[in-house]
Amino acid sequence: MKEVIIAKDSDELNKVAAERFISIAQNALRKKDKFTVALAGGSTPKSLYNLLASEKFRSQIDWKKVVFFFGDERNVLPDSDESNFRMANENLLKPLQISPENIFRWQTELKDAEKIAENYEETVISFFDLAENELPQFDLILLGMGEDGHTASLFPFSKALHETKRIAVVNFVKKLNTNRLTFTFPAINNTSNAIFLISGVAKAIVLKEVLEGESQPEKFPSQNVNLNNGNSFWLIDRQAAHLLK
Numbered sequence: 001m002k003e004v005i006i007a008k009d010s011d012e013l014n015k016v017a018a019e020r021f022i023s024i025a026q027n028a029l030r031k032k033d034k035f036t037v038a039l040a041g042g043s044t045p046k047s048l049y050n051l052l053a054s055e056k057f058r059s060q061i062d063w064k065k066v067v068f069f070f071g072d073e074r075n076v077l078p079d080s081d082e083s084n085f086r087m088a089n090e091n092l093l094k095p096l097q098i099s100p101e102n103i104f105r106w107q108t109e110l111k112d113a114e115k116i117a118e119n120y121e122e123t124v125i126s127f128f129d130l131a132e133n134e135l136p137q138f139d140l141i142l143l144g145m146g147e148d149g150h151t152a153s154l155f156p157f158s159k160a161l162h163e164t165k166r167i168a169v170v171n172f173v174k175k176l177n178t179n180r181l182t183f184t185f186p187a188i189n190n191t192s193n194a195i196f197l198i199s200g201v202a203k204a205i206v207l208k209e210v211l212e213g214e215s216q217p218e219k220f221p222s223q224n225v226n227l228n229n230g231n232s233f234w235l236i237d238r239q240a241a242h243l244l245k
């Protein structure tokens, strides 16, 4: 199921996203004792993380049952101001006093990008106790979308777009001239729920291409997010949505 929800502004966008996060978590925790979520990086989710850690939301689920992963990471140390882990740690994990054993970040202190990706893939495989070629099924993945249509660190025309087996890989991003670390589409599309959080007028042109344009998944990688049998929620503010039909 794919649902597009347009919020009047970024405050309402974050409120809707927080409510959706909580209801997906509450549903999952009715059936099992752990809720697995892969967080998004970048800047948009920061205010959502603050809201989830606020009085209004922090009491709505038992955060001790939530296990955190990261959909992608920059090849920087965890205390770098570029680090997706650091942003989430400062705005969500520390404020909620999440125990370290429930936080699985990319071990970028391993320095070598391939080693970091293999290590993270091993971490995911052992957490989910996966068999050979089996994919993890996160309860939720949060995703952003760049102005070029990338999501996670799956950038236009980059090698990782074609990965069909691996869960976590290195992805060289030509325009940034750097290695990024990212879940692959097989891993992303096996999740039970995905929330895309898209805000601001700068995303409007690419969002119209992604949602209403012809299928060009190499050029607009966010088009590749088609869950195998999950629910995807595209939460968009009016500024980003203003060109949509």
Ligand code: 6PG
Binding pocket: 040, 041, 042, 043, 044, 045, 072, 073, 074, 084, 143, 144, 145, 146, 147, 150, 151, 152, 153
């Ligand atoms: C990252 C993110 C990336 C992000 C988009 C949108 O590592 O930067 O995972 O995929 O979600 O680039 O970023 P903004 O939300 O900052 O626009």
